[in-house]
Amino acid sequence: MRAGRVTDNEDVPTASAAASPLDESMRCPCLSGAVYGECCAPYHRGVAQPATAERLMRSRYAAFAVGDAEYLLATWHPQTRPAALELDPALRWFRLDILARTGGGVLDTTGTVEFEARYRVRTGAEATAAPSAGVQHENSRFARVDGWWVYVDAA
Numbered sequence: 001m002r003a004g005r006v007t008d009n010e011d012v013p014t015a016s017a018a019a020s021p022l023d024e025s026m027r028c029p030c031l032s033g034a035v036y037g038e039c040c041a042p043y044h045r046g047v048a049q050p051a052t053a054e055r056l057m058r059s060r061y062a063a064f065a066v067g068d069a070e071y072l073l074a075t076w077h078p079q080t081r082p083a084a085l086e087l088d089p090a091l092r093w094f095r096l097d098i099l100a101r102t103g104g105g106v107l108d109t110t111g112t113v114e115f116e117a118r119y120r121v122r123t124g125a126e127a128t129a130a131p132s133a134g135v136q137h138e139n140s141r142f143a144r145v146d147g148w149w150v151y152v153d154a155a
């Protein structure tokens with residue numbers, strides 16, 4: 001997934017980029033149906049590792065939703081990982097749909113997950129002419145590094 005809206009206007013005011021930690025009793029933003037504390041939060045805190053590529057994909061989507069750039073970098077393949085990642089605080093990710101997947105299971109070493117992630121631009125952040133909502137459609141590639149799933153790139 002891309003880090004945020006593309007903007008060519010450096011004067012656009014941006015809200016604080018600080019991550020807003022989500023209450024762990026809230027429903028997880030990956031929409032698994034579980035609460036955040038029993039779903040993606042343990043991955044974000046580094047106390048658990050996703051066992052499948054889809055699980056990693058969902059936890060990375062949730063990291064976008066809660067503004068956890070550190071987790072996104074930590075779960076990026078070393079060969080494709082950007083030096084830094086700045087998330088756009090104006091984007092509110094509100095829906096994830098998994099469309100298809102290949103491999104990525106507990107016995108696999110590679111996998112793909114095709115998804116659609118939807119966002120709205122937060123009220124008060126609409127200073128640009130950018131659309132107020134959008135959808136990110138991507139077929140992501142995943143691989144194992146040292147046994148753990150990482151994001152490689154968009155297929």
Ligand SMILES: [Zn+2]
Pocket residue numbers: 028029030031032036039040041058059062
């Ligand atoms: Zn989750």
